[in-house]
Amino acid sequence: MNVKLQRIVFSLVVLTWAAVLLYFFGSGRIVKYLAPDFRPLVLYGGLGLAVLGLFVLLTAGEKSSCGHDHSEGDPHDHEASDMNPFTSMALMLVPILFAVANTKDSFSLAALSRKSLFDEPLSNNVFLAENLPPLTMADIEKTHKKSEAGFYEFNLMELYFAAGDPEIQKLLNGFKVETEGRLVMEKENNEAGNRRRLYRLFITCCAADARAVPIIIDFGNETPPTIAENAWVKISGTVTFPVERGATQVILQSASCVESEAPWEESFMRNY
Numbered sequence: 001m002n003v004k005l006q007r008i009v010f011s012l013v014v015l016t017w018a019a020v021l022l023y024f025f026g027s028g029r030i031v032k033y034l035a036p037d038f039r040p041l042v043l044y045g046g047l048g049l050a051v052l053g054l055f056v057l058l059t060a061g062e063k064s065s066c067g068h069d070h071s072e073g074d075p076h077d078h079e080a081s082d083m084n085p086f087t088s089m090a091l092m093l094v095p096i097l098f099a100v101a102n103t104k105d106s107f108s109l110a111a112l113s114r115k116s117l118f119d120e121p122l123s124n125n126v127f128l129a130e131n132l133p134p135l136t137m138a139d140i141e142k143t144h145k146k147s148e149a150g151f152y153e154f155n156l157m158e159l160y161f162a163a164g165d166p167e168i169q170k171l172l173n174g175f176k177v178e179t180e181g182r183l184v185m186e187k188e189n190n191e192a193g194n195r196r197r198l199y200r201l202f203i204t205c206c207a208a209d210a211r212a213v214p215i216i217i218d219f220g221n222e223t224p225p226t227i228a229e230n231a232w233v234k235i236s237g238t239v240t241f242p243v244e245r246g247a248t249q250v251i252l253q254s255a256s257c258v259e260s261e262a263p264w265e266e267s268f269m270r271n272y
Helices: 005-027 036-058 085-102 109-113 125-130 137-141 156-164 166-172
Strands: 176-185 195-202 211-218 231-240 251-259
Touching: 005 036, 005 085, 109 231, 156 176, 156 195, 156 211, 176 251
Parallel strands: 211 251
Antiparallel strands: 176 195, 176 231, 195 211, 231 251
16 A cells, blocks of 8 residues: 555544544533543544544644655654555454444443442442531532422432541431432342332542442332433432431332433532
């Protein structure tokens, strides 16, 4: 393959990568993969690759020196490769294009199971809870809205980490709260079938480190609502902290459960 065609091929590869990055940023799909602080890097990276690709494409026919002297009869070529350029192009493009076309921008329940969806509350909850500011009733009334039915709106993360703080448990035990998340069937201690698990994803920087943050929903003697597995719901009920299977559980005794629209992104960076 002549040098010009080879440069054109590789510039198209770079431009394709640039298009993928800019597409994910512009379409909003990036919110499923990166926390807010990291998203501008995708934009800058995509623009940088676009400039590089266009530069190589527009100068593909230019001749230039390699910057050092060659000995007489030295045939070496800095742009030659043992691999066919089209093979290299396929290796760099096929995987990423296949992933873009086939990813669902979400985790399966099997994947979520490996990301702590059905795990017991972590032992390091105590450490994490100790780093949260003290919570008082005055704080709750000041920072949490109250629904017309008398339930305080709580972030699911607040309820989850309460399992590691005895002081917050004393304050919230028996408290009426409203929260939201995805609803799935509870696997353990659910012989009567009246329990579900409510979770949201917590992302530190990217989808690779995402983990599920769950609590248990108990419908008691009521028949659980017929809601599709993994659907978004808004739930109100009374918070309790019983000890089950040797660990303090966060269990919401549900008073109501209705389907709701998914928030604009699945992370706790959402503004309330």
